[in-house]
Amino acid sequence: MSGAAIEVALRLRRGDFLLDAAFAAPPGLTVLFGRSGSGKTSVVQAVAGLLRAEGRVAVGGEDWQGGGAWRPPHRRGVGYVFQDARLFPHMSVRRNLFYGARDGRPGGAGRVIEMLGIGHLMDRRPAGLSGGERSRVALGRALLSSPRVILADEPLAALDEARKAEILPFFERIRDEGEVPILYVSHNPAEVARLATTIVAMEDGRVTRVGPAEEVLADPAVTPLGVRAAGAFVTARLAAHEADGLSRLEAGGCPLWLPRVAGDPGAMLRVRIDAQDVMIALTRPEGISALNVLPAAVESVRAGDGPGALVRLATPAGPILARITRRSLDALGLAPGREVFAVLKAVSVAREAVSGF
């Protein structure tokens, strides 16, 4: 055991489609990312035992299949959150919630129900719930079964933006409590950026990249989410909230001003900086409205097929990515080793791109 929370090595042939996926994920939230048809859902179903694939599945150091053994789904202990909620229509919310609760009602039930804000729905039927309520009940039902792993297959895909914003924090909380590993299928870059601790990128049934979210998202050679989603994470300490509505953060000794973020001074935050929000200047710019200027060195350059290029910069705050045109790349003569300045508008950092640990 290497401390991996989820270990998977699966093979499955279905007509023309071949799934051949292997990865090991540490505790936290692992996002399976890729286009539809890349095999993400098949991996999750195989982990749950709903799909009978060859190979090995181990969760928390316990083998669920492999070497000829195969444990049926009801003895695996997964908390599966389906995209379509799949609440039992003939049962009340209460009976749905406690359907998988082993030995009656686990002690944490009240806490889960309170966290999800579904206490007032207990005697309703699923047909009478809104989409967001259904998602919360489905998540609660999975949590109350005391799972060894939570499997979430695009749990937010059927929801509008407002409902997504309502559910996302619950996944963050479960991730941050750190007791149960989460395997989360998504093809939404914003969701991936916000939730993932580990990213498993998939393409045509194969795993193309596995790594910590910060590394994978900031690797210009991979950009598994597409160039528009490329971005880097910067770890910063919240220094102070200032009078004009900005918050001052410190990252690697550099100040960063962002529109007011939630949290108390001293808190550590994860800030996502999208590659397309970063400009590059050869000299420290003067008389410019952008507030954040970081000294940087070009680490690598990757020109795309189109007019764009992705530049990876080393800064005191950590690596960040800049997406610029190839014309600018040539005009500035950017090459690895070149000393430059990275310029970032304060307002371009979206509020939801900042999250606590």
Place this chain on the structure above:
Amino acid sequence: MTFLGPEEWAAVALSLRVAAVATLASLPLGLLVAHALARWRFPGRAALNALVHLPLILPPVVTGYLLLLAFGPRAPLGAGLEALGLPLAFRWTGAALASAIMAFPLMVRAMRLSIEAVDPGLEAAAATLGASRARVFLTVTLPLALPGVLAGAVLAFAKAMGEFGATITFVSNIPGETRTIPSAIWAFLQSPGGDGAALRLVAVSIGVAVAALALSEWLAQRLARRGSA
């Protein structure tokens, strides 16, 4: 009974008993076969399907004669059951067996369709929540398929009430023992002056059929309301 004579009443009571026993006794097997055909993939599935539907296609007299060959007093199976205290040939129990077999395809068909209509995703969700196959069936599949299951049972009951060909071939037409409503109507029509009795039994048959249909409709609506409330 003033409306029905004693002989007619005996036929009605016997038919109700035969149909009730036939329906209740075949219900568990019907559910099992319907579930297997709807959800399981196993070798011989097509053969099982054909076997279940055979009584629907064979002439009823053939089914009755095959039953007589298998369960008659001189057949090993029939003799064995008789020794165990369950004689079938020329008894009302045989009438129940014959009508159960004739009604079985209808029962299984209705149940199978309603089980197939249950979202397999819900069954998968129940499995991930730790439910064994038996618990999934009892708590998810069966409750959701219940309207169709009841409809299948009512249909089987109505069919069992009216079964004639296989019954009369297998167990004959013995008043008080195997003379069900259809056999009685047939017998009355054979005797001069029996038209009145035959017509009264026809009325009872229609009444029972209509009541059964109304009952199944009412149950289905009640369940549908419960499901969506």
